[in-house]
Amino acid sequence: MQVALKIWRYDSSTGERALREYEFDAPEEATLLDCLDIVKERQDGTLAYRKSCRMMICGSCGMRMNGAAVLACKVRMYEIAQAGEVPVISAMGNLPIVKDLVVDMDSFWQKFKAMKPYLQPGYEEPEDGREYRISQERMNAVHKESLCVNCGCCVSECIAMESDPEFLGPQALAKGMRFVGDPRDAATVERLEEYSGEHGIWECTRCFFCNERCPKGVDPRDAIAKLGAEAIKEGIDRDMGAKHAKWFIRSTETTGWLRETELVPKTQGVVSSVKQMKFAMKLISHNKAGLAFPPHVAADVGEARALHKLVHEQGRLGFEGHVQGERALAKLAHGYKEGRDPYAPGSFPRPYLPEGEA
Amino acid sequence: MKRVAYYKGCLASLSAKELDTSTQALAPKVGLELIELKSVTCCGAGDIHEAEPDYYLHLNARILAYAEAADCDTLLTVCNVCTLNLRQANFMLQGDANLLDRINENLKTVGVPQYSGKVDVRHLLWEIAEGEGYEKLKVAAHKGLKGLKVAPFYGCQILRPSKIMQFEDPDRPWSLERIIEACGGEAIDYPAKIKCCGFPIIQAREETALGELIQPVEQAMEAGADVMVTPCPLCHLSLDAWQQKLEAATGRKFGMPILHLSQLVGVAAGLEESELKFKRHIVDPRPALDKLRV
Numbered sequence: 054m055q056v057a058l059k060i061w062r063y064d065s066s067t068g069e070r071a072l073r074e075y076e077f078d079a080p081e082e083a084t085l086l087d088c089l090d091i092v093k094e095r096q097d098g099t100l101a102y103r104k105s106c107r108m109m110i111c112g113s114c115g116m117r118m119n120g121a122a123v124l125a126c127k128v129r130m131y132e133i134a135q136a137g138e139v140p141v142i143s144a145m146g147n148l149p150i151v152k153d154l155v156v157d158m159d160s161f162w163q164k165f166k167a168m169k170p171y172l173q174p175g176y177e178e179p180e181d182g183r184e185y186r187i188s189q190e191r192m193n194a195v196h197k198e199s200l201c202v203n204c205g206c207c208v209s210e211c212i213a214m215e216s217d218p219e220f221l222g223p224q225a226l227a228k229g230m231r232f233v234g235d236p237r238d239a240a241t242v243e244r245l246e247e248y249s250g251e252h253g254i255w256e257c258t259r260c261f262f263c264n265e266r267c268p269k270g271v272d273p274r275d276a277i278a279k280l281g282a283e284a285i286k287e288g289i290d291r292d293m294g295a296k297h298a299k300w301f302i303r304s305t306e307t308t309g310w311l312r313e314t315e316l317v318p319k320t321q322g323v324v325s326s327v328k329q330m331k332f333a334m335k336l337i338s339h340n341k342a343g344l345a346f347p348p349h350v351a352a353d354v355g356e357a358r359a360l361h362k363l364v365h366e367q368g369r370l371g372f373e374g375h376v377q378g379e380r381a382l383a384k385l386a387h388g389y390k391e392g393r394d395p396y397a398p399g400s401f402p403r404p405y406l407p408e409g410e411a
Numbered sequence: 412m413k414r415v416a417y418y419k420g421c422l423a424s425l426s427a428k429e430l431d432t433s434t435q436a437l438a439p440k441v442g443l444e445l446i447e448l449k450s451v452t453c454c455g456a457g458d459i460h461e462a463e464p465d466y467y468l469h470l471n472a473r474i475l476a477y478a479e480a481a482d483c484d485t486l487l488t489v490c491n492v493c494t495l496n497l498r499q500a501n502f503m504l505q506g507d508a509n510l511l512d513r514i515n516e517n518l519k520t521v522g523v524p525q526y527s528g529k530v531d532v533r534h535l536l537w538e539i540a541e542g543e544g545y546e547k548l549k550v551a552a553h554k555g556l557k558g559l560k561v562a563p564f565y566g567c568q569i570l571r572p573s574k575i576m577q578f579e580d581p582d583r584p585w586s587l588e589r590i591i592e593a594c595g596g597e598a599i600d601y602p603a604k605i606k607c608c609g610f611p612i613i614q615a616r617e618e619t620a621l622g623e624l625i626q627p628v629e630q631a632m633e634a635g636a637d638v639m640v641t642p643c644p645l646c647h648l649s650l651d652a653w654q655q656k657l658e659a660a661t662g663r664k665f666g667m668p669i670l671h672l673s674q675l676v677g678v679a680a681g682l683e684e685s686e687l688k689f690k691r692h693i694v695d696p697r698p699a700l701d702k703l704r705v
Contacts (some may be wrong), residue, residue, distance in 0.1 A: 055656065080511070081592055090639035106549075119582070120582070120602075121582055134435070139416050141636070153414045165499075206559065212606055212607045212623050213607075213612070213619055215623070216618075216620075216621075216622025216623050217616070217618070217619040217622065218611075220619070224547050253613050255616070256612060256615075256616050256619060257458045257611075257612070258609060258611055258612050258619070258620070258623060259567065259568070259611045259612075260567040260571070260606070260607040261567055261568065261572050262567075262571065264572045265571045265572055265573060265581060266570065270701065272572075277461075278457075278460060278461040278464070281461040281462060282461060282462060282463065282464055285463065286460045292615065293614060293615035293616075294612065294615040294616070296615075297458060297460070297614055297615055298458035298459065298462035299462060300457055300458075301453065301455055301458040301459050302455075302458075302459055302462065302463060303461075304453060305452050305453050305459065305470060309451075309453065310424055310452060310453050311422075311425075311453050311456070312419045312424055313421065313422075313423040313425055316614065317614060320615060321614060324655070332655070332656065334623070335693065336426075336652055336654065338462045339690070339692065339693055340426075340690075340691050341426045341648070341652060341691065341693065342414055342426060343425075344639045348426055349424055351449075351450065351451060351452045352449045352450045353450040353522075354452065356450070356473065356521045356522060356523050357452045357470060357473065359520075359521035359522075360466065360469045360470065360473065360517060360518075360521055360523075361463075361466055361469075363469075363520060364465045364466045364517070366519070367465070369465040370463065370465065373465075373467070374464030374465035374466075374467070377464075377465070377468075377503075377507075377510060378464070378468065378499075378500075378507075378510070379505035380506070380507050380510075380512065381502055381503045381504070381505070381506025381507040382499070382502060382503060382506070382574075384431075384506045385502055385506070385574040385575065386574055390605035392485050403653065406554070411591075
């Protein structure tokens with residue numbers, strides 16, 4: 054098949070960037086990474102990009118295609134080429150470019166290391182002297198987080214990190230959850246304290262770009278939510294983000310609806326709130342804030358209060374509450390349909406096979 | 412008329428009442444009969460979902476159960492965050508019979524109707540961007556925005572995660588543009604239209620949030636937009652009210668008027684000022700809309 058690519062080239066010696074177009078013949082099963090190999094071999098040996106395993110496990114070939122982070126070895130080019138599209142390939146975002154499609158991963162690895170991504174054992178040795186065995190149920194809690202290959206696709210797209218480069222970010226925090234959720238790890242509380250810092254859990258802006266882009270189904274945003282739930286469960290709630298969340302809970306129990314006007318003092322504390330007075334007055338003058346008279350109360354709000362009490366009694370707090378929904382959501386991720394045999398012929402689209410062979 | 416359970420959410424009930432009044436006024440013109448749910452609460456936003464996920468699931472199951480009890484197949488939302496929370500909870504319940512049983516048992520204990528899983532959660536945007544709603548919109552709002560340059564701002568939680576939204580390509584959405592054009596306006600294109608307004612962290616991390624907010628506001632202005640439109644009242648609050656903080660922080664003047672989706676279509680469909688309530692906006696959109704009268 055004929056493939057055309059536009060690649061943003063960057064020459065670090067001159068600082069110049071240029072968009073160059075390449076056209077070539079490639080096998081129908083070719084991935085984006087195969088295509089880059091063809092360009093490098095046949096057209097321009099100076100093209101720089103990272104690669105290793107070519108099978109979505111080393112995490113080396115993260116880059117952007119039409120502005121969206123992908124693993125080059127995961128993207129099949131057949132449909133794109135057939136549609137006559139000429140995708141634009143560029144380096145990942147949020148990391149400085151070294152050359153062409155190669156980015157400097159230093160800050161990525163620093164944040165990764167800051168999570169202490171290794172077990173801090175402290176569990177009791179099993180009495181029978183055999184290995185420590187983890188139940189399937191506990192494994193499920195960190196199943197998705199364990200799939201991470203450190204490719205950086207999530208970090209590339211993180212909007213909070215665009216605004217604050219010091220934000221620990223989706224990859225590091227998902228890695229943190231992988232250890233917080235591990236029953237063999239003895240540093241859960243210390244970890245949650247550390248991850249709850251200024252650039253931690255509560256700086257996530259919930260844009261869901263990380264979930265959208267992750268090529269491995271880690272869903273880093275969901276991992277950050279698990280950390281948030283676990284921090285609240287452990288009473289690590291000094292951060293304004295945690296207080297903000299707790300006020301929502303209080304609101305639903307009392308009036309049913311968010312008590313907006315009190316949200317600022319409940320989140321930021323009274324002293325900081327006073328500094329917001331000028332801003333608040335402007336909102337009040339446009340009826341955007343202020344107390345509602347009579348208070349806006351949902352009918353039967355006692356039911357919500359009773360539910361809150363009930364779920365606390367049942368004790369499914371912390372990340373457990375998130376994990377219970379993952380099974381159902383995984384069906385969406387894998388395109389599951391009731392009654393469909395996922396292994397039957399035709400169940401998976403195979404666009405890279407020539408017609409008649411699919 | 413399509414009968415839908417109407418879930419207002421918190422903001423349309425209080426600080427963004429103009430979203431509620433314009434939605435209620437617009438609904439019959441686009442073929443929607445709104446059945447307002449009285450016994451429902453906040454969906455918990457991303458906050459209860461994060462902090463107490465089991466409570467989040469119960470709260471949202473309760474909302475879905477009341478929609479079903481009102482004999483509605485569709486729960487209509489007017490907020491991105493409500494849309495994500497309710498759709499996500501709905502998929503959790505629909506996709507796991509054991510989980511649905513457990514939640515239903517708890518709902519029964521506190522006297523809430525049972526939920527069978529039959530309700531579909533849909534945002535107003537989707538109802539009027541295609542099908543019946545779109546056909547009616549074209550008639551009701553015909554060319555009403557002629558000459559107006561409108562920058563669509565989607566916000567995050569109506570596009571992503573796309574596996575939960577299941578409506579349009581999250582990187583190349585088309586629904587707002589289609590509506591703007593059906594109303595005779597000109598849709599302005601700019602890269603940040605699918606990015607974040609910063610609202611979820613605007614209180615806990617204001618500086619980071621403002622760094623996010625500036626992208627859409629600045630780009631829409633530079634692309635020559637007269638107004639911006641958003642389907643989310645949280646994005647609206649961020650874009651409209653926090654714009655003054657953005658101006659103070661950057662020393663620049665933006666003055667970009669922000670419209671709720673129902674207001675933009677409402678203008679084209681000839682809604683009254685008492686329904687649009689532009690007085691409630693921090694950046695007054697009326698001067699920008701005046702050019703429509705000429």
